[in-house]
Amino acid sequence: MMLRLAAVVLLLVLTALPLSVGPASPPVAWLAWAALAVGGVGVVAWSVPLVTAAGVLTLIAYALALVIAGPAANPVAAIALGATVVLLLALVHFAGRARGAALGPSVIAVQVRGWLAVAGLGAAAAAGLLAAAGPLGVALRGATLPVVVGLAALGVLMTVAGLVAWLMGPGRAGPGS
């Protein structure tokens, strides 16, 4: 019961973040509601794929809100969004596995400590990267836009491909569950 309550709170925080960017426009509100509905079903069924879909819908709503409102950069909300997605996915994954099982003493406490530590580490890493990005932005100020976009796209591709290759390295042939 406590796990479900925590998941609902995290889902509400997650779907409310795109709406906090600026005045809520109808497309953003609709996407946020859709994310809430899909995520709600995911929390009820303890389904990681549904909660992932809710996270992606929230990201799209967040991007749309940023494009429509065009506010100044707010890294705190972005870090909160990323950390909330991680916490929500970890919680739903654990709760789904532990459904109907007996939980030993201190299992929940140890798990929550672990999740908060990783989320905190992620937030700290994001803050550090933002601090390092300042000088890089100054260096690229004279570059043309297509070059910056091309480099960013290449960076995205390499990041994702690198992560996949690293996680599915030799001797790790497929998901365990």
Added chain:
Amino acid sequence: MTWRPTALNLSLLTVVGWALFLSVLTGRVELAVVAVPPVVALVAGRRTAPPPAWRIDRELSTRRLLEDDCVTVTVTLRAEGPLPLVELLEPLPPKVRLAGGRHHAFFTVGRTREIRWTYELRGAGRQHLRLEGLHLRVWGPLGLAAAETRHRAPAAVAVYPRHAPIRHLPRPRRTQTFVGNYVSPAQGEGIEPGDIRPFAPGDQVRHVNWRATLKLGTLHVTQHHRERNADVVLLLDTLSEVGREGDTVVDVAARGAAALAAAYLARKDRVGLIEYGGQPRWVRPGAGRAHLERLLDSLLSASVVFTYVDRDLDLVPPRILPPQALVVALSPLLDRRFVRAATDLAARGFDLIVIAVSPVPAARAAARRSAVADVAARLWTLERRAELDEYRRRGLTIVEWDGVGPLDGALAGLGARWRRRALAG
């Protein structure tokens, strides 16, 4: 045990991919920042070093129990290092229910490095309950990596059929040579007084009947009846079965057979068992507590085995089916082959009682409740009654048992006629 990434990695990668893609598409740095915590989680969740060594011990509170009784399983897990999250699962066989606790659990092995976990299992129906072994899974941080293995430690528990005490046991007509509880017509050493006869050399003084001696003027002694045991052979019909798994007519008949075996063995009789079915099996008549366990073990595996080969009771050797034995057959009398075999035994002079286990309640319990099913059950009961009357006319002694009430109640209805016949025999 090797670590493997779980499906959660794919979810986080999806979020990272979408965040970076949208960041490039919109040119907003916030979306790239969103991807950082999931990337850190993916990096933090990866594990390469093997988990610490562990050992599992599993203990069962008993190796033998009766139907619907519980066995307590205690699992002890010892690890050489801390394990943040361990998942243990004991897969349950089909005819086993959880009576207490859970058969699936999560634990954190901390500084004490030992956890104890108990749960109770209930054997629903006679069976050889076999627990194959535990599944163990060690989870990495955030559930992003898992290492799993199977701890193979098979353990077996014999779940014997439940048997209620029986007071109205059918009395065998013929007795055997060993000491038992039945008063034999033969004269000899015993407690029950018999005839009075004139004293003969060799008679013991303590047998002198002084009252008769004074009345008749010469020494007379009291003879006694011997107390003897009997051979009882339980004939179990496994040619056909009706009903839900765990409550079929064969299960009911096995419960009846167990109750009869326990009751006759308590009276010092020798009890044998013949399973008359696709694959006939038997247990030679014997006495004692160990023999009861042998019979119960044999009843555990009594089941219907289909075969085209038609076997007869003539195959059974005389030492398994002694001519002087009381044969108690337990059958739903659904298969003509069993009726033929029982009629044949009665015709050969065997002391035979057929306990007709009614298949109607078992079939009724397995079927969905409806008015049509009710009518069908009533018609079947009437038809069956007519059939049993026909068998009685052929000379079979039949006791009807619905399998729901106690067998003792059904045997009480056997009546004084059988007792008189037995005493006269």
